Amino acid sequence: MTDRIGKHEFSRMMRAAASLIREQQPLLSQLDCVAGDGDHGTTMLRIMERLEAEFKEDTAADLKKCFCDAGWNVMACDGGASSSLLGAFFLGVGDATQAGISSWNCGEFAATFQIGLLALQSQTKAQPGDKTMMDALVPAVQALVTEAKTGNKISDALPAAARAASEGASATEKMVARYGRARLVGDKTKGHRDPGAVSVALIFQGFAQAMTELKGDATHARHG
Numbered sequence: 001m002t003d004r005i006g007k008h009e010f011s012r013m014m015r016a017a018a019s020l021i022r023e024q025q026p027l028l029s030q031l032d033c034v035a036g037d038g039d040h041g042t043t044m045l046r047i048m049e050r051l052e053a054e055f056k057e058d059t060a061a062d063l064k065k066c067f068c069d070a071g072w073n074v075m076a077c078d079g080g081a082s083s084s085l086l087g088a089f090f091l092g093v094g095d096a097t098q099a100g101i102s103s104w105n106c107g108e109f110a111a112t113f114q115i116g117l118l119a120l121q122s123q124t125k126a127q128p129g130d131k132t133m134m135d136a137l138v139p140a141v142q143a144l145v146t147e148a149k150t151g152n153k154i155s156d157a158l159p160a161a162a163r164a165a166s167e168g169a170s171a172t173e174k175m176v177a178r179y180g181r182a183r184l185v186g187d188k189t190k191g192h193r194d195p196g197a198v199s200v201a202l203i204f205q206g207f208a209q210a211m212t213e214l215k216g217d218a219t220h221a222r223h224g
Helices: 007-023 025-032 040-054 063-075 080-095 106-121 134-149 154-174 181-189 195-223
Strands: 004-006 103-105
Touching (some): 007 025, 007 040, 025 040, 040 063, 040 195, 063 080, 080 195, 103 106, 106 134, 106 154, 134 154, 134 195, 154 195
Antiparallel strands (some): 004 103
16 A cells, blocks of 8 residues: 555554654754753654554544644644644644545645645744754655655655655754754754754654555565
């Protein structure tokens, strides 16, 4: 099931992303100590646990409901900028989804995530280069759109998005923070990756890993 993506696939993707965030929680909090309170890892774990809960296999398959509920629940997570911005992203995806839709093809997936990004951007002035989560999220969504336009499947698009997000997060190490609380310590942020960007990269890495596993499962089932 790699040509279309629905509730079953998102359930696996959210679990995989949450697992990576859980594994890297100490690193995320360590990165946050440079310019924050050192609680980013804990915040992201709470966010991912709420996303996991919304996409459990035994909940409704309607993607609009899943993403809208996920967006509101993430916003209510009391995780500062991370929860409000990621909540806006997922709520934007939900708002862009037609009621009753249970799966997307690659083009639909990319388009809805692009609208989710626009919803997030309406809540912040941060842009790539400001050393924020946008340095990973923007290139990840752009990669999805590019893959969809070239006719690739979701199983190809998500690894491309994960690579773009990872490269974007890595690039923040050489940047000086120009937005949010981190801007107050300025040059001290150089030499450290942005925790928000690293978190987004981990999420897309989890998504890609899950999709690769699903593709392998489908291949094994066909050749049984």
